[in-house]
Amino acid sequence: MKSKYMMIYNDLVSQIEKNKLKPNDKLLSENEFIKKYEVSRETIRKALNLLAQNGFIQKIRGKGSFVLDINKFDFPVSGLVTFKELSKKLNKNSITILDKLELKEPEAYIKKELNLENQKIWEVIRVRNIDGENIILDKDYLDSTVVEYLDEKICKDSIYNYLEDQKKLDISFAKKEITVEGATKEDYKLLDMKNFDMVVVVKSHVYLNDASLFQYTESRHRPDKFRFIDFARRNKNS
Amino acid sequence: MKSKYMMIYNDLVSQIEKNKLKPNDKLLSENEFIKKYEVSRETIRKALNLLAQNGFIQKIRGKGSFVLDINKFDFPVSGLVTFKELSKKLNKNSITILDKLELKEPEAYIKKELNLENQKIWEVIRVRNIDGENIILDKDYLDSTVVEYLDEKICKDSIYNYLEDQKKLDISFAKKEITVEGATKEDYKLLDMKNFDMVVVVKSHVYLNDASLFQYTESRHRPDKFRFIDFARRNKNS
DNA sequence: GAGTGGTCTAGACCACTTG
DNA sequence: AAGTGGTCTAGACCACTCG
Secondary structure: OOOHHHHHHHHHHHHHHOOOOOOOOEOOOHHHHHHHHOOOHHHHHHHHHHHHHOOOEEEEOOOEEEEOOOOHHHOOOOOOOOHHHHHHHHOOOEEEEEEEEEEEOOOHHHHHHOOOOOOOEEEEEEEEEEOOEEEEEEEEEEEOOOOOOOOHHHHHOOHHHHHHHHOOOOEEEEEEEEEEEEOOHHHHHHOOOOOOOEEEEEEEEEEEOOOOEEEEEEEEEOHHHOOEEEEEEOOOOO | OOOHHHHHHHHHHHHHHOOOOOOOOEOOOHHHHHHHHOOOHHHHHHHHHHHHHOOOEEEEOOOEEEEOOOOHHHOOOOOOOOHHHHHHHHOOOEEEEEEEEEEEOOOHHHHHHOOOOOOOEEEEEEEEEEOOEEEEEEEEEEEOOOOOOOOHHHHHOOHHHHHHHHOOOOEEEEEEEEEEEEOOHHHHHHOOOOOOOEEEEEEEEEEEOOOOEEEEEEEEEOHHHOOEEEEEEOOOOO
């Protein structure tokens, strides 16, 4: 955030997103960046490595760093991103409908997913309406010992906003699993399923900075509207 | 590969995979690692940061680094991994059936996906049979100016093995897109579709180290057998 | 206060690309 | 030969956790 390499990273990301740096453009060399930002080489390299990791640039030894033509920003992207952040980027006409908000004893399988003892959980069921159609069903389960309070307003806006900005929780990482399953009665009831009989299910376990699990989520998508984009670098360690 | 931080990274990964380091175990501190491996701190930190990035450990300031309980290795995992590498990890009984191998003029949409001029392409169509069922249909299209030669043996084994080990190509990164589509006649013909009428489609654009695009792939999965696991860290830059 | 990880520096040597 | 990125070092200061 305030670290030098993060500021340089954010500066370059915004230049790429604003198209001030275009695909195939050559960045300044590391030595030129050193002069421009008045920092050491390793600091520049941290920023550039982050850009490479996230698919913005490709570094080529002996040649330089080049902007990639991966327009990840037209679509949903991998990573840990909230629905609100996404719909903002996509410029879609989206509404969130709160179907259920309840502090309750967890069902057995939720208890298992969240490794709970006797804590209660918040169950939040929300329907995402995009361009007039109910497309996504989000079912969230949050450990009430971590998240003591929730209300309708928070759920309709963004739970993560509240947790990060108000509660200062440090949401750190998630394990996500994508599968395709038969639609349930609940899916048919809450979503505009047309003639589809399957849904894409994204199950997430979300962890705080101290590696504690606090949230389990099932995000159920009508198959024709589901899209997941991933940028992957190849590992050749072994 | 031969770099110090990569050797340390691989050493620790193998300790975690062999369960010599168990979930929630505390790693040595950075200063202890310095003594153990006789390297500088930044070198240790490069190795540990790679582990954190890939979901093996969580670093907590003031406390230490801890092994995560993310059993990514039971399942398909995100990243740029070949079918052969995957099936080896999964210990499944898998067979590859070569349906088509042809050097030809590309169809218009392939030409577009690969930004081709007048090059011919290799079209490779393979069916993956797992535990006796035809589950996955892989359609590969490779730029023949990059990959001049292919044969049946290579396609039945692993194209990437050949390209990396024999041809010394540096496969670097890919953009992948996951969607769900209606099954085509080809899907019905080549896959054991049971009663399903949709397939999960993974479209990949694969690039070399010099950022040149050389392969486009469509991997079509029967929906009940598809599973994608992703480990994601949250970015809070903006 | 001692120990931990996070950031940053200045300098070194290397491998690779290009003119 | 000059310029590029890749690795590595030794040391510094900081913010955080914990007893």
